[in-house]
Amino acid sequence: MAGSPRYIRNLNENLILEALIANGTMSRADISRHTGLSKPTVSSAVEHLIERNLVLETGRADNAQGRKATLIRFNEAAYYVCGIDVGATRIRIALSDLNGEILDYRSYPMQMDHSGESARMSILDVLQSHMDELLDKNHLNWEQIQCIGFGIPGVVLPDSGDIDRIVAPLAGLEEALSLESLSGKFSCEVILENDVNLAALGEYTYGAALESNLFVFISIGTGTGAGIMVNGQLLRGLGGLTGELAEMRLGDDRRLEDVLSADGLMQLANHQLDAYLLTENDSGATDLCKHLTPERLFEAARSGDVQAMRILKQYSEMIASALRHICVILAPHLIVLGGGVGGNGDVLLPLLRQILSEQFPAKPDLTCSELGERAVVIGAVQVALQQTMLNLKHEASE
Secondary structure, eight states, X not given: OTXXXXXXXXXXXXXXXXXXXXXXXXXXXXXXXXXXXXXXXXXXXXXXXXXXXSEEEEEEOOOSSSSOOEEEEEOTTSOEEEEEEEOXXXXXXXEEETTOOEEEEEEEEOOOOOSHHHHHHXXXXXXXXXXXXXXXXXXXXXGGXXXXXXXXXXXXXXXXXXXXXXXXXXTTOTTXXXXXXXXXXXXXXXXXXXXXXXXXXXXXXHSTTTTOSEEEEEEESSSEEEEEEETTEEOOOGGGOTTOGGGOBOTTSOBHHHHHSHHHHHHHHHHHHHHHXXXXXXXXXXXXXXXXXXXXHHHHHHTTOHHHHHHHHHXXXXXHHHHHHHHHHHOOSEEEEEHHHHTOHHHHHHHHHHXXXXXXXXXXXXXXXXXXXXXXXXXXXXXXXXXXXXXXXXXXXX
């Protein structure tokens, strides 16, 4: 194939597509100057791209003299991609055009019985129903969707697409959410990836870690995990296990996830409040203890509650212990915190930065997710978009 006319045409078309995506609307002469391709080559390639619906003629240029040049642009609406974040408590879905612009975003509560064959069919039917609704609302059909990227809170085995482990609230759905099951349910191409890896990709592309050479995204919520990116590439490691912070052990041999997850935070808070109330008659602490959630704990801290701040200071020291080990090994330029608990940067970051400045041998920048709850789904859109553009660039040579 190398050197054949079809192969050369494909290379030329790819050069033109990349020029249009990078520069927007261009004339054929502009494309020729930008790519170094001859004008006849550009004209022939553009005509074929028009036939494929990947570029459009949009009118005439405003040049003052001579014949008005016809303008060409990339057709971002030729196809679409989707990202789906299958979380422990919510399902989030985003629709994107080929420029990566999010056209629609929807969030649904996760309400599932996770056991048995009925659960397998149910979760797949629920996901398809949400997708059908998304397409219907945007007047699209399945033929226009090229790829869906799925993010799940579990380890995705690179070779098989099976799920080796998953967060406790979704236990029982491993088979249903495997690459094979998802590919069998949806008519377009499917990509399955760990959710925290996707969140890292989202932050790298559009968020707090924009084009950072070496950074770690740490998600703390229902589960605990990390996504590590080096020069724009995710680190995966043996069996896709890179970033599985849940399995780290603290000094007392407790799993990191058991300590730092939302449940771990609640156990710490209850223990501290119970001990405090044994010696003090504090109505505020009693009320906090009776209605304790992570959200209420952080709100109390924001309101200046001394006990809430004391709990979160101790909690921050445990987060810092994990961060210190990561920094000693990787020395990242940046650490980004996210997730339902980790995303409370206004409370956690000042505490963590103080510990970092005093105790860390390598002192990276420390910040919070800019994408928030959309980080995973935006990363899922990105992997679907990357795969779609790769497919379209190879399509002409087949």
